[in-house]
Amino acid sequence: EGSFDEECDYLFKAVLIGDSAVGKSNLLSRFARDEFCLESKPTIGVEFAYRNIRIGDKLIKAQIWDTAGQERFRAITSSYYRGAMGALLVYDTTRRSTFESLRKWLRELREFGSREMVVVLVGNKSDLTHSREVSLEDGQSLAQLEDLSFMETSAKENVNVEDAFLQMINKIYDLTS
Ligand code: GDP
Ligand code: MG
Numbered sequence: 001e002g003s004f005d006e007e008c009d010y011l012f013k014a015v016l017i018g019d020s021a022v023g024k025s026n027l028l029s030r031f032a033r034d035e036f037c038l039e040s041k042p043t044i045g046v047e048f049a050y051r052n053i054r055i056g057d058k059l060i061k062a063q064i065w066d067t068a069g070q071e072r073f074r075a076i077t078s079s080y081y082r083g084a085m086g087a088l089l090v091y092d093t094t095r096r097s098t099f100e101s102l103r104k105w106l107r108e109l110r111e112f113g114s115r116e117m118v119v120v121l122v123g124n125k126s127d128l129t130h131s132r133e134v135s136l137e138d139g140q141s142l143a144q145l146e147d148l149s150f151m152e153t154s155a156k157e158n159v160n161v162e163d164a165f166l167q168m169i170n171k172i173y174d175l176t177s
Contacts (some may be wrong), residue, residue: 012086016090019092
C-alpha cells in the first residue's frame, strides 16, 4: 500500500488572512485537528496544516497556511500567497476595526494572489452575540459587492468551520477539474 501522497489526486494550497486575533489559528486547528484554544497564542510557529478530503472518487490534500503571527507586523510576503488557490479572509464580528481592515486585505490579495483565487469571507466569533459590532447583513453586503462566498463561524462552538473550508475547497476543485 502506498502513502497518501502517492494516492492523492490533488494538492490544494490555501491561505488564512485577516487581522491579528480574529481567530485564524483557531479556525485552522478546529478544521485540521478539531481543537480550540481559549488562550491567545499569536505566534504558534506552525506554518501550515493538512487535511485530506474526498470529493467523489478523488482524494484531495488541502494544505492550509497560517500566518504564524506575521500579520501583526504587516509582514505577510508574496511567498505566503505563492501558489495559493484559495483564501479564507477572516474578520472578528465583535471588532468593527477588523471588518474595516478587509479593504486592505482585499487589496493585498489582488496584488499578491492569483487572479482566479477562491476567496471565502468569514465573520468569526459568532458565539459572542452580546458583543457583536458587525451585523450579518454587513458581511453579506460586502461579500455580494466583492463577489465572495460568505459565512459566519464560531471556532469556539464549532459552527460553520467545516462548511467554510469545504466550500472553499469544493470551489477550487470545480475550477481545477
Ligand atoms: P489569530 O491571531 O487570527 O490566529 O487568532 P487566534 O486563533 O489566535 O484567536 C485569538 C483569540 O480569539 C483567542 O483568544 C481565541 O481563543 C479567540 N477565539 C478564536 N475564535 C473564537 C471564536 O469563534 N469565539 C470566541 N469566543 N473566541 C474565539
Ligand atoms: Mg494566529
